[in-house]
Amino acid sequence: MDAYIFSAFRLTIVSLLFFVGIYSAIVFGIAQFAPNHGKGEIISQNNKTYYANIGQTFTDDKYFQSRPSAVAYNAAGSAGSNKAPSNPDYLKEVQARIDTFLVHNPGVQKSEIPSDIVTASGSGLDPNISVQAAKIQIKRIAKIRGIAEANLKQLIISNTEPPLLGLFGPEKINVLKLNLALDELKN
Amino acid sequence: MNSEILGVVLMFVLTLAIALPLGRYIGKVFNYQKTWLDTIFNPIDKLFFKLSGINESQQMNWKQHLVALISINAAWFLLSMIVLTNMAWLPLNPDNNPSMSGDLAFNTAISFICNTNLQHYSGESGMSYLGQLVLMLWQFLSAGTGIAIAAVVFVAMKERTTDKLGNFYSYFVRSCTRILFPIAVVVATVLVFNGMPMTFEGKDTVTTLQGETVQVSRGPVAAFTAIKHLGTNGGGFFGVNSAHPFENPSYFTNIVEMITQMLIPFALIFALGYVINRKKLSWMIFGVMTIGFTLLVVPTIISEMNGNPAITRMGVSQNLGSMEGKEIRFGSPASAYWSIATTVISTGSVNAMHDSFTPLSGMNQMLGMMINAFYGGCGVGMLNFYVFIILAVFISGLMVGRTPEFLGKKIEAKEMKIAMVIALLHPFLILVGTAIASYLYTHNPAEYAGWLSNPNNHGFSQMLYEITSSSANNGSGFEGLGDNTPFWNIACGIVMLLGRFLPIIGPVAIAGILANKKYTPESNGTLKTDTMTFGLMVFAVIAIVAALSFFPALALGPIAEYFLL
Incomplete structure (x- = not known):
């Protein structure tokens, strides 16, 4: 059981870096080429x-x-x-x-x-x-x-x-x- | 044909056209076959497992899958609570929005990890950008969980006898990186080029043409909206969700968001056929679901296009249909279509205010959630449908005097008990929850006066809708309900939790037990499950078990309102 919880936390942190950090950065980067730099x-x-x-x-x-x-x-x-x-x-x-x-x-x-x-x-x-x-x-x-x-x-x-x-x-x-x-x- | 009806037909046809190849791709991902994205994602997935210290090749039985699932959800709940109750002083808060109260954070945390996205706050004033991004993480991961669990059940349905059903973390990471991530990037790109903001700057102050000063909320909307729909999450960045001109700027973005939300529920049906090599079964399932969806969506479009009869009596033109709570750029048919799509597939995003729809449309929206198996949410829709298949197999078996068998496995008492409990859980949660709320309201009308924004039967519908939406893990609402109170926050939180995990545990248990049984090849004596006759049988079971249990409650709410209008 301990192993499951330990893995769960580590996997969550890695996911945070990838799906929040990298994903947002990619979309933000693309937005710089959009009309008004993605500010509406x-x-x-x-x-x-x-x-x-x-x-x-x-x-x-x-x-x-x-x-x-x-x-x-x-x-x-x-x-x-x-x-x-x-x-x-x-x-x-x-x-x-x-x-x-x-x-x-x-x-x-x-x-x-x-x-x-x-x-x-x-x-x-x-x-x-x-x-x-x-x-x-x-x-x-x-x-x-x-x-x-x-x-x-x-x-x-x-x-x-x-x-x-x-x-x-x-x-x-x-x-x-x-x-x-x-x-x-x-x- | 009317251009607005044509737009609705286009959305459905395009969704199916994209879902067919995507279903094959998802099937390959589940089967660990080669795909053209492997060169990018093999190293990324390896890195995920290395950094998390997970051995992704370790085979798990169904119980181990569930332990892994529940422990990781517990971690997400804890992290959400910490962030939501401390947003005020954490970074990325340009508008200085406050932290959440304990009960509101409890509701919001459960809501997002359960793929529900019921919102008792408004994004503009109740959430920092950090809070939004953390919720966006759950939009990826809760959808990935649903898809991973669907993979476990699909694999368990293969023609063999085993208790080894793959590795949960492996299915989970593959679902997130290889299915959700690339599509989300593509969709976000399309959205950002069509007027949707993606910025970390706070509110802007604008002087209008008439000379008044107003503020305009912005934020990283495009990234959020893409995965909100792709993962059938549905939680809005702004208070009014995809009715907001920044969260859904045009008819074109409306089409894109609509296709995005129905895509994976459609594709998973065809992924099942690919994984177990039974394409005909997929089409049977798709057929039953589509008949159910059509029966809900067509009357809703007609009802909205006819408009509110009470306003017709005032003598104004109703050519546009019922426009209260709707946006001109979508029009009433596309809003009506969205309202049923979002309720049958458990997205719960809205592009018009459901509270203001005509009574029968409101009823159809609730029925979509009450049945919860016409397409259904990411992964879990297939699980709900699986339970109905098991019930239909058993009942048909009894009717024709054959041993109930599904895909070569005998269905016996234990599996039937689980299936019955799961099928009855949903009506139980909804009816008991609404009964408690109604009891409180009628016995203390003064104390709970802030709950209902509408009187009489529609007031009852507001409460019924809220509990239904929680139990179905949908997340839309009759938003006139004053729901940020300890009662609604805690009651809906508990209902969402039970409505998420029990309907996952049940089908996984059934599939796991069946996988372990002896496989008997089909013979002349076997009940064929990929035929139209069996499809009708499943439909009948759904109609009897799901729809009829709710008839009395619906009669008190929308049906009574319809006759009184």
Whole structure:
């Protein structure tokens, strides 16, 4: 029995050196050749840098809005709401989001609102919205910014990311990239 | 066809296409045949044994295998406890995260050495990088343990009579270095080039476009995520696991992570056929498992694509499906597929929050863990299925009046007793554990008010899910459960421990006893076990033993919620 325990500890230490030390070092070394040296993909505009994959809050009516978030897009943490589909308090909250959205976006029909813009994401950091969720914000933004609706439609089309290889998965829009492009459009 | 459904089909087909050659490779590793990676790994393995003072050519019987397994797990538990309760002052802690409390460290240590990866902490605020790396070590080693034990059982099933079943340390090291390590390096490389961080710097501070200041957690995510999936571990680097945009940045990485987690469970089925030279048996097993998986995954995808009926009634468009707790870049079909894959194969990583899935999807996720043998975790899934095969052989033998025999070995009372105990252990742990939790909650609703984030039937489901996930060594959760309390930490710790080791000990004992029996070649009187008829028999045993024991509990939770929604 002693022999087993002694071997167990020694083998554990050797494994620690190999699977933590050497393995991490190899992956870290490879990461130095990856975009931004493996520190997360970034986008820069006007001397400011942002993480491309981490969603941001857009509460201002002049920007395309992101999805609701359980952590207010503070990426120091991450969380979903973990609310059940049957939870009465949760359903009241969704109803309130729909009502608020309609107030801020006059002229939009309730049946045009896609579910993603009134439900919280899993991470609370979702960088994307659906194409429909962007389209129904056109009227509001056109009015506030004084940009023709056709130009905004074009902006959405050019910022729509197609399915992988055009075949697999959903279409989507990165809200941050869309809003950065929107700011450029104004200038 | 809809591009999202097509994505799901692609994931399954690619997994199978890679698993077939990998299964042959794993079979060669178990058989000590030559492979093209020998030139690299022969010297590395030699060094491992030399530095550990292990004679890897010493043959062990089944009992010695189990002693070796349990003693090395004890060493891992001790090391985890030391690191987790002292992280605050140890190196590699740029965010100054605290050490764990005793009960949380107990839960986390067991969780990771048992390949469960149930997490009652959030990575961003509850773990240093050193802590993460040590947990990553268990992600390699606990998966290696499962694969090594599967190797012992496979070798015991060969056509001969012996008590010599190879060397545990040898299978274990070979599984870690020759199977897990090279694939993990390849997967981590793909991930790091697709937006996943691999850095040792701490949190970054960013000013958003609107001008607010937020922080962004980072870390050595790519190395961790690769082995997290490959070893069917599933513990997230970040709190929300693979829903986090750094832990799963795109639809492409989602496909890569999905294939990675199902790869070894698939491949081991074909490795079995290679080792004992019965390819047809492998296909029978794969067929039964795939039928079970399909029966769970298809209704779940449909249910999620239809969306939450309560939100449909509010009059908004549900074209995207149920999106609460889901990410736009994956969409509801790929999230639904992931949720069933991760529960049948005991990974327990998530790319969407299971708590917010529609009721029937939640039920299917729980059924995946309750059955725990459709593909199953690294190695242990095959062991669970082996128990069901033994039961099916015995029952079929009685039905047709033949001596119950499996691969030329007679199955007698002792093996049957072990198989029955193991098959009933899982329902016992889940139902008793949930009953105790429910009793506590209903008798002290004020004291335990922090447990449940949802009322009524779904609240019950949250507790049922947690215990099921622990017993199945899965690790996912209905994360609204306030689970970092002494009760949940200790109760889940004990359930995970029993749910890990007893279902390993049982099948190894059965296989060891059978290996030692006289081998009788197949004749006309032998019950054929690689046929479709026998496959149906195994499926029936699984349905009766596993699924039906849970029906009353499921009726109180997700089924009631479905009818009330």
